[in-house]
Amino acid sequence: MVERVVKILIKNNIIHQQDSELYQYGLTLLIKKIFHIVTILLLGTICKKFICTAVFLVAYAGIRKYAGGYHAKSSKGCYACTGIVTSFSILLFYILEYVELFVIYIILGICAGAISTFSPQETSNRPLSREELTIYKKKTIKTLIIEGIICLLSLFFKEIINGIICAWVIETIMLLIGKGRQKT
Structure with missing residues (x-):
C-alpha cells in the first residue's frame, strides 16, 4: 500500500524518484503511529x-x-x-x-x-x-x-x-x- 502511494506521488511529480525510499519509510512510520494511537483510544473507549x-x-x-x-x-x-x-x-x-x-x-x-x-x-x-x-x-x-x-x-x-x-x-x-x- 505504501509503495503504491509513493508511486502515485512520483507519477504526479509530487516527489522525486530518488526520494522514494525516504517517503516509504516516513509513510510506514506514520501508519504505525496512527495505528498505535487508534488502538490506544479504542481501548480507552472500551474501558470507558x-x-x-x-x-x-x-x-x-x-x-x-x-x-x-x-x-x-x-x-x-x-x-x-x-x-x-x-x-x-x-x-x-x-x-x-x-x-x-x-x-x-x-x-x-x-x-x-x-x-x-x-x-x-x-x-x-x-x-x-x-x-x-x-x-x-x-x-x-x-x-x-x-x-x-x-x-x-x-x-x-x-x-x-x-x-x-x-x-x-x-x-x-x-x-x-x-x-x-x-x-x-
Whole structure:
C-alpha cells in the first residue's frame, strides 16, 4: 500500500524518484503511529476511560518527545510495549479514582523530580550533542511546568489530572528502564 502511494506521488511529480525510499519509510512510520494511537483510544473507549486516555496521549507525547527513555528495538517490541503501557495506564486510571488529590499531587511532584533528573535520555540510535542535551532538558522542564499548571487548574476535572499523572508515571518508568539499560 505504501509503495503504491509513493508511486502515485512520483507519477504526479509530487516527489522525486530518488526520494522514494525516504517517503516509504516516513509513510510506514506514520501508519504505525496512527495505528498505535487508534488502538490506544479504542481501548480507552472500551474501558470507558476515553478522556483520561486522550489526555494521557497528549501529555505523554509532549513529555516523551524531549525526555526520551526506553525504546523497544523492533516494531513488534514497540507495539507490545505500547499494549503493556496502555493496559497499565487504564488500570492506573481506575486506581486513581480512589486516591486523594493531595496524594496525586505528591506523586506528580516525585515524577516531576525524576523526569527532570533523568532527562533527556539519548538512545544508541539517537545520541545527543551537548547543545541538544541542554535544549531538550529545558523543553522537558517547560513541558512539565505547563502540564503541572494544567493539573492545578483542573482541580474539578479529575480525568485531566489522571491522564497527566499517568503520563508522568509512565515516563518516569521509561526513563528508569532506559537508565538501567544504559548501565548494561
